[in-house]
């Protein structure tokens with residue numbers, strides 16, 4: 001009988017799995033190597049999260065995340081809104097009233113630490129969960145093909161199943177996973193968080209980077225987050241040593257000042273930094289599949305199974321949806337852990353793998369284009385990807401808008417726009433003489449590198 005479950009890793013996947021499983025009546029041990037969050041949300045910027053370094057980078061939470069949270073953990077959704085996280089309504093283009101019957105479409109931007117803080121609050125208030133902070137999971141105890149427990153520093157936690165939610169560098173997955181595929185995203189992140197000074201209006205909330213700069217050899221954006229905070233991020237090619245200077249605070253600020261669109265929020269007297277400039281390199285699209293001979297009761301979710309380019313903002317949605325999928329599989333299959341494993345494989349293959357392939361394609365094209373620009377080659381104007389074109393043309397056609405937003409928010413499949421109906425609607429918009437507006441271009445590569453060169457120090 002399955003009664004005790006060890007959940008290892010207290011990130012998005014692990015915290016939400018622990019909550020869902022405890023609410024299903026399982027006794028849950030949640031093991032997290034990092035320390036607990038501070039009691040007060042105001043102190044969150046000081047929380048050390050070496051186990052999940054992406055916590056210090058901007059996060060957008062897409063429609064899939066918001067919908068699963070609202071339906072499966074409605075108290076957590078409500079608590080997020082009560083703690084300064086604002087939803088962004090995407091049912092219709094900005095400034096347009098949504099027609100009756102439009103799908104319920106919303107997401108939000110928030111510091112990732114705020115989302116985890118609220119999940120931790122729910123875990124603390126939930127009976128049936130024992131939380132072990134500061135302990136590292138080392139190994140899964142297996143007897144006769146069945147999970148019996150989890151080895152952590154110096155001791156063993158008895159368990160009938162282990163949920164592996166330890167993220168992209170899982171120490172447990174190695175022996176139980178097959179078909180690992182990996183390809184570099186082709187970018188390095190440099191981010192910094194800020195808080196608006198009193199009286200400064202917030203940046204507009206929207207689910208693409210609020211301001212998109214570059215795309216010509218580099219990318220960058222300003223993301224509105226919770227409680228008057230926002231983040232600025234630049235992404236560059238890993239081999240681009242000139243933009244590598246973005247790791248220095250002074251150079252980063254000089255680059256940010258070179259983006260005219262950031263001025264309303266970064267100009268003098270507008271905001272103050274609430275952290276250092278932090279880099280994140282080694283970003284990969286990674287695909288792993290649970291091996292057919294993995295022991296019954298080893299249940300991986302979230303980044304353990306798949307990571308995709310952070311620019312696309314998809315990983316937290318897959319982590320939460322994976323936890324919800326696992327909870328359903330346990331509810332439906334009860335004691336049959338082999339059936340649960342089969343269901344996990346099918347869930348990942350059907351719902352996540354197509355997005356992995358999409359990210360690999362997207363990144364290959366972006367890397368080719370950035371490299372050409374950095375090498376000084378004149379790029380022929382490329383056709384806009386179908387998703388971007390449909391979203392822009394959607395300003396003229398609500399149906400196109402909805403189709404594009406459902407896909408962008410992971411609520412429709414990656415190939416869902418490639419249909420005769422979408423193409424007919426696009427052609428109808430184009431036949432009126434409409435042309436896609438030029439996306440906010442920001443500084444050119446040369447302007448950005450000049451700004452860095454002018455900064456000494």
Ligand SMILES: Cc1cc2nc3c(=O)[nH]c(=O)nc-3n(C[C@H](O)[C@H](O)[C@H](O)COP(=O)(O)OP(=O)(O)OC[C@H]3O[C@@H](n4cnc5c(N)ncnc54)[C@H](O)[C@@H]3O)c2cc1C
Pocket residue numbers: 008009010011012013014031032033034050051052054057058059060061062135136137138165166167168169170171189280283301302303304310311312313314315316317319
């Ligand atoms: C720079 C960056 C920006 C991103 N931006 C976005 C975004 O905008 N939107 C989005 O949806 N996704 C984004 N992502 C992806 C998203 O952060 C991940 O997909 C998500 O965190 C996956 O959640 P997880 O719970 O599976 O793993 P993690 O969040 O990595 O959590 C794993 C947890 O396991 C713990 N752990 C690790 N090893 C052990 C061990 N041995 N024992 C115990 N505990 C352990 C870690 O401390 C951590 O708490 C971004 C990723 C990066 C790198």
